Amino acid sequence: MDKLIIEGGFPLHGEVAISGAKNAALPILCASLLAETPLVLTSVAALKDIDTTLKLLDLMGVKVERDGDQVTLDASEVASFEATYEMVKTMRASILVLGPLLARFGSARVSLPGGCAIGSRPVDLHIKGLQAMGAAIHIAHGYIQASTLHLPNRRLQGARYYMDIVTVTGTENLMMAAALADGTTILENAAKEPEVVDLADCLNKMGANISGAGSDVIIIQGVEKLNGAQHNIVCDRIEAGTYMVAAAMTGGEIKLTNVQAHLLDAVIEKLREAGAQVSVDGESMTVKSNGKLTAVNIRTAPHPAFPTDMQAQFMAMNAMAIGVSKVTETIFENRFMHVQELQRLGADISIDGNTALVQGVDHLDGATVMATDLRASASLVLAGLVARGETVIERIYHLDRGYELLEDKLTALGAKVKRAS
Numbered sequence: 001m002d003k004l005i006i007e008g009g010f011p012l013h014g015e016v017a018i019s020g021a022k023n024a025a026l027p028i029l030c031a032s033l034l035a036e037t038p039l040v041l042t043s044v045a046a047l048k049d050i051d052t053t054l055k056l057l058d059l060m061g062v063k064v065e066r067d068g069d070q071v072t073l074d075a076s077e078v079a080s081f082e083a084t085y086e087m088v089k090t091m092r093a094s095i096l097v098l099g100p101l102l103a104r105f106g107s108a109r110v111s112l113p114g115g116c117a118i119g120s121r122p123v124d125l126h127i128k129g130l131q132a133m134g135a136a137i138h139i140a141h142g143y144i145q146a147s148t149l150h151l152p153n154r155r156l157q158g159a160r161y162y163m164d165i166v167t168v169t170g171t172e173n174l175m176m177a178a179a180l181a182d183g184t185t186i187l188e189n190a191a192k193e194p195e196v197v198d199l200a201d202c203l204n205k206m207g208a209n210i211s212g213a214g215s216d217v218i219i220i221q222g223v224e225k226l227n228g229a230q231h232n233i234v235c236d237r238i239e240a241g242t243y244m245v246a247a248a249m250t251g252g253e254i255k256l257t258n259v260q261a262h263l264l265d266a267v268i269e270k271l272r273e274a275g276a277q278v279s280v281d282g283e284s285m286t287v288k289s290n291g292k293l294t295a296v297n298i299r300t301a302p303h304p305a306f307p308t309d310m311q312a313q314f315m316a317m318n319a320m321a322i323g324v325s326k327v328t329e330t331i332f333e334n335r336f337m338h339v340q341e342l343q344r345l346g347a348d349i350s351i352d353g354n355t356a357l358v359q360g361v362d363h364l365d366g367a368t369v370m371a372t373d374l375r376a377s378a379s380l381v382l383a384g385l386v387a388r389g390e391t392v393i394e395r396i397y398h399l400d401r402g403y404e405l406l407e408d409k410l411t412a413l414g415a416k417v418k419r420a421s
């Protein structure tokens, strides 16, 4: 298993191009199942989760062609409507095939995701939403078996559905299903994340009739059929945020390109509060700091509030900032797995329920640590970049799921990072 070896203490300088967002690409790849002609996507990052999704679609009969960051998906001859446990346990987002399969083919069999490192993460709202659209759903032997065969023309029926928790993939699954439903669907308390908006934009290019994406009420007027289209995936705001924190922590200066600053408002505000300088110029952004940061309180919440996917990185930043901070996680019940690892590097953090109390320390010391999930791994990389001596991060396959060319990008910025088996 690969590990990452980082020699800390080098301020990052230079330019880094931000990749297309993993969390936008995953639902949009699955949306290809809705189309009768090929969907062409660009800015599809080379990531493990993308590979997994393409494999899943390939197993269903979607013809996949990949050329650099361009992927063409032809779902004109889908033969299997199943996502097996083997696939779903590798990547929870596989659940995103449920809505499209059911809407277009009237049948889907998708494994329940089961537990995950950051909490129980149920999919009950995905299921209830589809039931509200008339789907017959049975859960047996660990699988969700869904059908529309009893419905008029075997089509899902538009419905009004209120999600009592804001769910990103839940909103996406239901939006995709509703795109081909009979009649109008109104999703209330919908997720407002930029990735939901990107999916809606792509679906509309494919012929869907969706309005309100980006607000908490999304209205989907079902259409008879969807076709392929061309779409460029939105930038990865979490990858961007991670490099921004890297610049701030190491006391460097990084210019990020291919980035939409307005998607990062909450992160930018917190970095400025910590003492970093952030300037925006069109689709690029510069982050500069002298490395002496002030601790900032963080409270995660659905977009546009501070993203849970940036919580671990800010925890690493606070660990070496001046003062005490509170980091409160309100989205996932067990998303402090990085705390114990940061403690191994010398961080002073205590946890009380869903809040971590971080007392900034003068320095961190390199050690061997273990990555536990994607963003936890990112926080360890950030800590490694400033820790004294060598930090060895084990189980970095988590990082490969979500950060394109991480070592290359960091090395180009002046970090001392290498991968070893």
Ligand code: UD1
Binding pocket: 023, 026, 093, 119, 120, 121, 122, 123, 124, 125, 126, 127, 165, 166, 167, 168, 169, 170, 195, 308, 309, 331, 332, 333
């Ligand atoms: C997505 C992102 C993930 C991010 C998260 C929150 C993708 C592929 N992943 O995950 O990176 O951390 O949003 O921004 O886009 N919940 C239920 N029932 C459901 C669905 C969700 O109770 O049916 C709960 C979850 O347990 C969690 C909360 O709702 O506590 C939010 O989760 P959700 O937004 O669904 O996360 P994901 O879409 O899985």
